[in-house]
Amino acid sequence: MELTGAEILVESLKKEGVNTLFGYPGGVVLNVYDVLYDADIRHVLVRHEQAAVHAADGFARASGDVGVALVTSGPGATNTVTGLATAYMDSIPLVLFTGQVPTGLIGNDAFQEADIVGITRPCTKHNYLVKDVRDLARTIKEAFYLARSGRPGPVLVDLPKDVVVGKAEYAYPDAAKLRGYNPTYEGHLGQVKKALKAILAAERPLLYVGGGAILSGAAGELTELARVLKLPVTTTLMGLGAFPGSDPLCLGMLGMHGTYRANMAVSHCDVLVAIGARFDDRVTGKIDEFAPHATVIHVDIDPTSISKNVRVDIPIVGDVRNVLRKLLGLANGADPAERDAHLAEWHGQIAAWRETHKMDYDQGRDVIKPQYVVEQLWEATGGDCIVSTEVGQNQMWAAQYFTFDRPRRWLTSGGLGTMGYGFPAALGAQAAFPDAVVIDIAGDGSIQMNIQELATAVQYALPVKVAVLNNGFLGMVRQWQELFYDRRYSHTRMDVAPDFVKLADAYGALGLRATRPDEVRPVIDQALAHPGPVMMDFRVAPEEGVYPMVPAGAPLTKMLLV
Amino acid sequence: MKHTISVLVENEFGVLARVAGLFSGRGFNIDSLSVAETQDPDLSLMTIVTRGDDQIMEQIIKQLHKLVNVLKVTDLQEGAYLDREMVLIKVNATDETKPEILRLAEIFRGKVVDVSPKTYTVEVSGPEDKIRAVLELFHPLGVREVVRTGKVAMPRGLQTPGG
Numbered sequence A: 001m002e003l004t005g006a007e008i009l010v011e012s013l014k015k016e017g018v019n020t021l022f023g024y025p026g027g028v029v030l031n032v033y034d035v036l037y038d039a040d041i042r043h044v045l046v047r048h049e050q051a052a053v054h055a056a057d058g059f060a061r062a063s064g065d066v067g068v069a070l071v072t073s074g075p076g077a078t079n080t081v082t083g084l085a086t087a088y089m090d091s092i093p094l095v096l097f098t099g100q101v102p103t104g105l106i107g108n109d110a111f112q113e114a115d116i117v118g119i120t121r122p123c124t125k126h127n128y129l130v131k132d133v134r135d136l137a138r139t140i141k142e143a144f145y146l147a148r149s150g151r152p153g154p155v156l157v158d159l160p161k162d163v164v165v166g167k168a169e170y171a172y173p174d175a176a177k178l179r180g181y182n183p184t185y186e187g188h189l190g191q192v193k194k195a196l197k198a199i200l201a202a203e204r205p206l207l208y209v210g211g212g213a214i215l216s217g218a219a220g221e222l223t224e225l226a227r228v229l230k231l232p233v234t235t236t237l238m239g240l241g242a243f244p245g246s247d248p249l250c251l252g253m254l255g256m257h258g259t260y261r262a263n264m265a266v267s268h269c270d271v272l273v274a275i276g277a278r279f280d281d282r283v284t285g286k287i288d289e290f291a292p293h294a295t296v297i298h299v300d301i302d303p304t305s306i307s308k309n310v311r312v313d314i315p316i317v318g319d320v321r322n323v324l325r326k327l328l329g330l331a332n333g334a335d336p337a338e339r340d341a342h343l344a345e346w347h348g349q350i351a352a353w354r355e356t357h358k359m360d361y362d363q364g365r366d367v368i369k370p371q372y373v374v375e376q377l378w379e380a381t382g383g384d385c386i387v388s389t390e391v392g393q394n395q396m397w398a399a400q401y402f403t404f405d406r407p408r409r410w411l412t413s414g415g416l417g418t419m420g421y422g423f424p425a426a427l428g429a430q431a432a433f434p435d436a437v438v439i440d441i442a443g444d445g446s447i448q449m450n451i452q453e454l455a456t457a458v459q460y461a462l463p464v465k466v467a468v469l470n471n472g473f474l475g476m477v478r479q480w481q482e483l484f485y486d487r488r489y490s491h492t493r494m495d496v497a498p499d500f501v502k503l504a505d506a507y508g509a510l511g512l513r514a515t516r517p518d519e520v521r522p523v524i525d526q527a528l529a530h531p532g533p534v535m536m537d538f539r540v541a542p543e544e545g546v547y548p549m550v551p552a553g554a555p556l557t558k559m560l561l562v
Numbered sequence B: 001m002k003h004t005i006s007v008l009v010e011n012e013f014g015v016l017a018r019v020a021g022l023f024s025g026r027g028f029n030i031d032s033l034s035v036a037e038t039q040d041p042d043l044s045l046m047t048i049v050t051r052g053d054d055q056i057m058e059q060i061i062k063q064l065h066k067l068v069n070v071l072k073v074t075d076l077q078e079g080a081y082l083d084r085e086m087v088l089i090k091v092n093a094t095d096e097t098k099p100e101i102l103r104l105a106e107i108f109r110g111k112v113v114d115v116s117p118k119t120y121t122v123e124v125s126g127p128e129d130k131i132r133a134v135l136e137l138f139h140p141l142g143v144r145e146v147v148r149t150g151k152v153a154m155p156r157g158l159q160t161p162g163g
């Protein structure tokens, strides 16, 4: 049957199982919107295209499905760049459709023309300009396949107006055929055996787990492996939730704001097993002194991540879940008793480090500590919620003081560090899980970067709870100025801020405020009891710092502890 | 160290931009790049001359591989491949230099392909070291302009990056 490009798009989305789309209309996508008018797909109208991509990203992180967004050409398309770069850095599967001027006008500086394929080449896994409506169905198939397979990532499909309007015979292909794209899923058995041997021979083994473990759905296998072989686990910011944070084997996060025990453990381990992690500079600190005593095993589906910045002794290219299954299969029953003595000593050492420096803060009676708010959010929800964050101190306190026991409950912009990510991402997660409690732990600076989405939250009854840790500062930058720039707080104080309670009210959401520690819990309880979106303004200690901290470029053992 | 790599790509819109963008975005060097269709019109072969230590070369090759439109990447090993580059040299032609130009062209099996009252243009092709030698020898004669194609390379014998 002949369909228009717009119809092909919508039909193909249905074939891919897409039920929710985040978007914003404009001239060249009017035909698509006309089809969406009575299509059986939910469209969430955001208030800024950046938010459409972050929402699709939050949807994807929480659900594991591909997130989808649709915007118009020119400014609509360029507004998505930050969202794409955010998803690209964190390997999040999403497909973005952008409108484009008609093929005949491309290159003519036509009205609302932007070379979005050129602009986004370095921040997408792949992108397409569809030049012929007959290629559209195949391209959509490939886009979804690329987004979700291998190391996932965002894919952009640019749709010129004439392609959307034109007609073609429609048949949705069963499979994508890409000659140059064959991700390696199965880890090499010989390498897996070598790795297991090294792990079993280790006196001080450590698992270092990143977001790849979550992306591959390997939390179960990982947890089993760690428990069977009694291996301590540290996770990256992206890996939180891949292994239960409350498990005694969990050392918490490593890196710049990691726990003392995790950073000490990495610095002293003799075998380090990196699982779906990429040795980011915020994790390694001074690279030459990272895990200096360790034989490094690295499991990752992306060969370019291996030996990129740290020399790897036993590389295993493959899907994390597949590789862990193989390891588990070999490990069961292969655990020699001699290990116990060494491991007892190692676990004892880690416990001692835990005692040397606990994650702690002093709440006091008058001023709210931001860490306290995070802990109270955890307590009030029993940890049973999805948490997104903005970027800065709020993000680090959330990572440090909220305990994540399950994967896909933690949405944070790790690689790009995008302020303004958390709120729209929370909306996306809420759209995927309407009954879940979804909380955005925010800073007073970041929240203003996509504050307009309050309207989206209210319009679509997405009852996200925003907890603004309002310190009156671009706090993380202020903290660096405090530590490394002689307390010269250059342009980090926000002397003017909106009244967040009135602002929520103006949008038709509920606004609440806590200024004293004893008001924190009642505000949280009230927010959780409210059926709609809520913005909580917590007036927290303005100059509280995030600790421990490893100064940029210093080795992980050189932590500032106070 | 210098490396010559062959990259077999699909002849898709924007492939050259993807490859070039990869090098510039990640701070890798390109000494030369040449690209043209293969015997299969859907495919093109790029010959890229680049530099880097072992770790950088490993990254370059892996990163190229990761591009969806790249089918095959071959790091050509010294001695195991043929390479050719062509150069056009426009040189000042005076009564004194003309015989020397012709002599040099003949020694290097080049030919004079254009003549004007004040210049000769010589075409020479050959492997990298020959091109370098030719340019050095022409230099004192007053070279006005040099255009090089960049290197193309092919493994010897049966191995083919295009196959």
Ligand SMILES: Cc1ncc(C[n+]2csc(CCOP(=O)(O)OP(=O)(O)O)c2C)c(N)n1
Binding pocket: A390, A391, A392, A393, A394, A395, A417, A418, A419, A420, A442, A443, A444, A445, A446, A447, A469, A471, A473, A474, A475, A476, A477
């Ligand atoms: C879009 C963007 N611009 C700038 C930065 C640099 N930056 C990192 S943290 C931060 C301060 C964030 O302030 P706020 O949201 O109030 O969070 P706080 O650190 O105070 O908790 C800034 C400006 C960034 N990460 N993202």
Ligand SMILES: [Mg+2]
Binding pocket: A443, A444, A445, A469, A470, A471, A472, A473, A474, A475
């Ligand atoms: Mg702040």
